[in-house]
Amino acid sequence: MELMKLIDCFGSLSCLTTQITSALILGMILFLVASGLSLIFGVLGVLNFAHGALYMLGAYFTYTLLALHGNFGVVAILASIGVGIFGVIFERVFIKRIYASPLLYQLLLCYAFILILDDLAKLVWGYEFKSIGLPNAFRRPPLKIFGSFVPSYYVFIIIVGAIVALILWLFLSKTRFGKIIRATAHSSEMVGALGINVQLVYAGVFALGSFLAGLGGVLAGPVRSIYPGMGASIIIESFIVVVIGGLGSIGGAFIGAILIGLMRSFGIIGFPLIEESFVFILMAVVLILRPRGLFGKKEA
């Protein structure tokens, strides 16, 4: 009986550690993608359906750059920045034209780009699954924490995710740029009237959101397989994260992502066949009890 395994797991510290670690790496990667999605929506008012494709690009960039340069740290930074630059070009060339269009056109344009980018990935990197393998710096015996063995790369993902979350929070709430971004989310016209270049803010926020998605892809690269269309599942999970956490809320995205990570990593022990449906049940409950999400604000 699988349910007994779940109960056994709750009784054992090493099993708990293993599952919580895997929940956290899943949650951190999801947070990076979902926070970018939420940030872009909050400021630009555009729901970037193609955000999963940016995550995919992050992973593919890492794959290609690692072949050229061995150092994972350098590659990770370059690949994320590369996705950020790609995001800015995408925003300036295409998304910019549809700010005033009806929602349908905004969604469809992003949707069209999922199709295009997935096929471009097939064209450039081929159909087959790619894997990167653990970076050299992390090829060492796993750390022993509470009797469970945790690969050092997992710890790295969790630390990077936590640091990014912290920096993002400090950036948005404490700095001048953060204030401008929040003000633009509130009323872009007023911000423009005060002499701030709103277009620049939009481009910057899109770059930041794309960078975060790219970083998610970079970190996921060594632990997941890379294939065209890998963005589809992460974008759907990100949607669930922002529905649970509240669209536009970075804190909500963090809590939502960790919750989904926990649901999945413990669900897979107790209910391996229907593990994925737990996430949907959680979402359904949130939708009924708190339609705006856990941290979403009521519309004025």
Next chain:
Amino acid sequence: MKKTLGIGVIVVGVLILFPFLYYSDFLINYMTQILILALYAVSLNLLVGYTGMISFGHAAYYGVGAYSVGILLQKYSTSLLGSLLVAVVFAALAAVIIGFFCIRLGEIYFAMLTMAFAQIVYTIVVKWTTMTGGDQGLIGGIPKPPISFLGLSIDIGSPLGFYFFTVVLVIGSFVICKIIVDSPFGAILKTIRDNSLRTYFIGIPVKVYQLIIFTIAGAFAGLSGALMALFISGAYPDFTYWTKSAEPIFMILVGGMGSLLGPIIGAAILNLLTAYITMYTHLYELIMGTVLVIFILSLKKGIADHLLERGLFKNLRASSLKRVQVEKGKETVKID
């Protein structure tokens, strides 16, 4: 209305008579496929074009219809019409349940949630191996028992027989859709599309109407999926995948969403494109995506909408197309 009816009768007459004038298996199969996909696109357009609900997960109902009819006929040897009916009911049930959650919030949430729920249908199809055949799909063929109807036994095993069967069901569905959108109920749907808040203020339960049309659209998508499963004698996980949800969106955008005719034109174009593109390249989605981008950024409206605006087929016009363009107040959400 009378003119519409006249044109309808002529179209049906042509569809039924032309195989007797010129017959080829290729053409018949091609027409069958276009009709089935046209129904799929028309069903989505009830939501997108007429009610302003942007669903990105229509494949869920298409897939439920396809798998239901396939499993019933293959594993339980039920009658054909009975299986079709059950498939439609199952698709409608799926739409009621999923719709209940999706319509609770604004249109952006609706788009995200429909896509997310379609993914769970996909997951179920892939994981429930004993019933659906998992990754492999429902293989081994779906039997098409002859239909006994009013003492008559009609065989739909041949391409021509199945074509006539499809013509009857699809054109029948189009007529029902036309009646729905021209009815007072349809008028309320268009009001919701143009301004849901005002519709709510004049005392119309917007959510109830949205759920009803979502269910109807799901049922027609289910019928279309069921017909497709019969046509290709199988059902595959791809039927519920998100790319399958993209297809009808492509059709209604390219064909035009202001009328019932638009999605039908779109279905024909997509089918032609698919046939030609796949001859030369596997990069089918790249081309589909590029065509979408061109339509969104430059043409803005589908082919039928452009024709209608120039006064052609004026009688087929559903409602003022300009109103589709009405911009809605953007949702503003604060960042914390």
